[in-house]
Amino acid sequence: MRNPEPSKLLALRALHSQIPADIRQAGEFLMPKFVLSRKSDHYMGAIQLDDHPNFMTQISFDPDRDTINGCACNCTRGKRGQICEHLAGFVAALMVELDRSPNESASTLDFLDKYLLVTKVDHRNIQLEIDIEASDLGVTPQIHLVRFQDGIPSPRRRLTAAESYKLDQTDPFDQNLVEYIKNFRQILFYSQYAPYRKYPWGFWLTLSGHPRLRFQGQDVELHPADLELVVQEFKGGFWLGTNLTKSGTPMHSFPVEGGLLNFLPEEKRLLLCQVDGNRAGLVREIVEQNPVLSKELLLSNLHRLEKLQKIFHVRMPEKLLKSMSKAEPELILIVDLNPFRGFSLRPRIVYNRVKGDVLPGEGQLYLQAGNDVIRRELETEREMFRQFQMKFPEEWGDLDSFECEIADLDEAFRVIDWLKSESGLKLVWTRKKPKIRKWQRNARIALHMKGPSSLKIELTHKGEKHDLTPLFAEEQGPLLQKYLPVGENDWLQIDALLRAQLNRLRFALDRSNPQLDLKRIAPALLADMPFELVGQSPLLERVRRMQSAKAAAQPPEGFLGDLRHYQLEGYAWLSKMSEAGIGVCLADDMGLGKTVQALAIMYARKSVGPCLVVAPASVVFNWKEEIDRFAPDLDTMVYSEVGRSRRFNKIGPGHVVLISYALVLRDCEKLSKVNWGTLVLDEAQFVKNALSKTARALAQIPRDWTLGLTGTPLENHLGELWSIFRMISPDILGDWSHFKRRFMGPIEKQNNQERLDILKSLIGPFVLRRTKKQVLNDLPDRTEVLLKVDLGDQQIKRYEEERLRLLGQLDKGGENLGFKVLAGITRLRQMACHPILVDEKYKGDSAKIRLFSELIQELVAESHSALVFSQFTGFLDQIGLELNRIHVPFLTMTGETPVKHRKSIIKRFQSGEVGVFLVSLRAGGTGLNLTQANYVFHMDPWWNPAVEEQATDRAHRMGQTRAVTVYRMIAAHTIEESILRIHEKKRDLVDRILEGQEQAENLDVDAMIQLIRDQALA
Secondary structure, eight states, X not given: OOOOOHHHHHHHHHHHHHSOHHHHHHHHHHGGGOEEEEETTEEEXXXXXXXXXXXXEEEEEOTTTOXXXXXXXXXXXXXXXXXXXXXXXXXXXXXXXXXXXXXXXXXXXXXXXXXXXXXXXXXXXXXXXXXXXXXTTEEEEEEEXXXXXXXXXXXXXXXXXXXXXXOOSBOGGGHHHHHXXXXXXXXXXXXXXXXXXXXXXXXXXXXXXXXXXXXXXXXXXXXXXXXXXXXXXXXXXXXXXXXXXXXXXXXXXXXXXXXXXXXXXXXXXXXXXXXXXXXXHHHHHHHHHOOEXXXXXXXXXXXXXXXXXXXXXXXXXXXHHHTSBOOOOEEEEEEEEETTTEEEEEEEEEOTTXXXXXXXXXXXXXXXXXXXXXXXXXHHHHHHXXXXXXXXXXXXXXXXXXXXXXXXXXXXXXXHHHIIIXXXXXXXXXXXXXXXXXXXXXXXXXXXXXXXXXXXXXXEETTEEEEOHHHHSOXXXXXXXSEEEXXXXXXXXXOHHHHHHHHHHHTTEEOSSSSOEEOTTHHHHHTTSOXXXXXXXXXXXXXXXXXXXXXXXXXXXXXXXXXXXXXXXXXXXXHHHHHTTOOEEEOOXXXXXXXXXXXXXXXXXXXXXXXXXXXXXXXXXXXXXXXXXXXXXXXXXXXXXXXXXXXXXXXXXXXXEEEEHHHHHXXXXXXXXXXXEEEEEETGGGGOXXXXXXXXXXXXXXXXXXXXXXXXXXXXXXXXXXXHHHHHOTTTTOOHHXXXXXXXXXXXXXXXXXXXXXXXXXXXXXXXXXXXXXXXXXXXXXXXXXXXXXXXXXXXXXXXXXXXXXXXXXHTOOSSHXXXXXXXXXXXXXXXHOGGGTOTTOOSOOHHHHHHHHHHHHHHHTTOOEEEEESOHHHHHHHHHHHHHTTOOOEEEOTTSOHHHHHHHHHHHHTTSOSEEEEEHHHHSSSOOOTTOSEEEEOSOOSOHHHHHHHHTTTSSTTOXXXXXXXXXXXXXXXXXXXXXXXXXXXXXXXXXXXOOOOOOOOOHHHHHHHHHHTXXX
16 A cells, blocks of 8 residues: 555645644544555545444545545544544544655565465355435435355345344445444434435445445445536537536436435446535536526626535636636726715726626626626736725725725815825716815805794805705714815815804704704804894894893992902803803802802892802802802801701792702702702812712702803813713703714824814803913912922831832732722822821831921911811821921811811911911812912822812912912822822813813823832832
8 A cells, every 4th residue: 555646645635734633633643553455546444442443434535636535434423424533543644654655665565465375265144235216205225134154145135123233244345334333223223314314424425335236226336526516518508517427417416414415327326425405405406407508698697606616616618718808907996975974985896898896806707798708807906906005095094895984074185185196096986076166255154044943054155055954954963174065066175263163053053853943052152153143033132132242341239249350251251141041161260259250140140049059068158258248138048057947948039058069969859849040069070070979969950040160170081071061051062972972082082183172162152261370460479399208218118018019919910900009009199198197007207297397397487377288187187296296286177177167267277376277188179268378288299280279279369468389299209209290291181171282181000000110219
């Protein structure tokens, strides 16, 4: 058997590469155990394992092409038609055997003697004969038994189940069949399965090469075969059949489970093909139909034959292929521009005289060209597309899917310009080619109110009128950009001013009904727009009134406050917006008198209904004092004192109820029973989380008009701005999903300046913000001093131990990693202040307290007053211990300080009785007037500098007559320095959005972990 068989070896290697790796590996252990034999083009391998019966494997080759016709093993998996480890080992062993060169063969033929010197042939006692019958139900084998006595056969009889147990001494050709019978005896003799299932492909494979087979009375041979479809010339036409027979030669096909049994009566052969049920049905249909087609009909059906290629190999006649026309492919670009869906680009291949287009290098090989057929140049097509793909800018897409879509119309026109100048390819428009004209300044836009709630938006340009209403009809429609669609493929290139005006108009429209209408907030959005207003409606009249409204020259009669010029402007603006019923946000800098402006409008609206003022608990009594001072006519009550009394049940116009945010949450149901004329939200950033219980409770309270007061409508991200506007005027920014898609994502993630400009334009009419630099020329100077404190040796050591412990814990990962990081950072910040906040056993001191002690003694000696802020109340306790040690009197206010005591504490400090005031950042950082202090200490940095700014402005505000010095203490080489870097990014966060600077950033878990790693001590 040691002959070199290069083509067979290649076929074996191809088969071996397809075997799964785990089965190949198992087969390699069996290689040495194989005994190989050969009969013609059939190779057999026998293997005897210690704990298993003899396994037989077999591979047969096509004698003409040396391709593998079939392979089998008599193990359970092999009989199911599956690759097993025995077959994998046999293939590997056979590859080694066939790979041996002739000079490795034995130098003599002695090995033949054991076959040639046998004196007597050992006839077996039993032989099996198989008769195969065919019917409508399929093919059924009848297995007959022939016994021999001294070489003389007895009359044959049908094999029974009982006799199948005694098949020990059988003919070698019966060996595979006998093994199959032993393994599947129950199915063969007792099952009620149909023939095609009872006798599957594995059964028929055991009869390959069997010498005693008869098919319907004729002696036949059975061999495995590969199945192909062929098209052959036949009687002036073309015959579609299989490679198993020639054109016009009859063949009968019978399905068996896992394959197909084909009978060629003229050749007296049975050919066994391994195919699935779907392909078997297809072949039988072709055999039964036996189609013969004309050339024209065949060519018109080539697309079907191509699809068949995915199932079978279809062999076409060479003469037919050579007769097909050749044509050069052309790469074209199919483009479309739609005002709602944007721009699309689809590279496609076209051929002359062929209808339609195809994907480059993809799909069918043959195309119909009239009465002719052309063969595509697939590789040429692919190369043409590759060249274009390489030139196409990556920022617009990779074209891997043969398509590019761009929603941004400005970007779309840039792509179109590039395609025209750089691609060198033909552009095919699915609609008409767009016509672009430039905007003329004398054009105008008119809003036509055709009925009580039917709005039409019309553009007049160069005497032509264009209905723009469809552009604004969809709530989720795209924001308008540089190009405005005004007809069928007709576009206007508009300037930035008109673009901003039209985009603001989009947010003024009500789409809740089939017809467009204006929202309640429309007057504020449209008052300064140069749109022509046509027709009558209540909202359109409000727009007209707001356009002609004059600023209020004086505060309302009876109001005792003396308003500065900018406060009068603020009151006038509030009057105009409240009259239109549009909620707004007064966002003046801290210390500019937002409270007195709010009191003025509350007083002006006293006849409308009762007023509810919601404020932090620490400033509720401040509101009471301010109302008693400037508007004593208002009947004011503090809810914590009267909420459960009969007096509350009698409130009406002229009444003001002051309540903390916490009590709103508790008594929301009771408050919701009153129809409030005015709702004032002091420090409106308290509702910056729309999902908080407090925010949801406030949303349920009925009111006619809402005013938000805050110096920081934004602290961290745009979602806070949306939440505040949802509370004061929900129509302005729409629902959360739209706001996130239109603004939050593009601005915060993509730094989209145009979207930022649109957002500024949109919220501008509803936010009034003035800074101290703009309106206060007489405010004393403020000096900022950054004190970097070097920690002592003992504090450094304890801090670094905690940092390394935390990193080790975080490196292990696990659940709730974000919470662990935040908790760890908090511990490090406390360590930077004083390790005793984390470790009660710590005996050392605090570098910050040591420096603070030196500074405060000097300040007190010179009769200065100081505010001392920290967010850690435990740190304030430690500072208090130090002040006691050095005999410096002080006051303290934290979140635990009862509200009823806060008023007296603040009075003692403001009167100058006590010069040092320790305040927790959250308890006293907002709403308080503490102008007695001319020094402010921030003992530890907060994540957001805006919070610290609010705290500082408790002292640096109107009423302050002395210069203010602000000390910010930072522990060097600690997490606090990292927080300081974040301050640089978040500084002036409100201005970034309200005045158009860069966007804010948030920290994710990875970024926070990096903060801990980056601040190793020097």
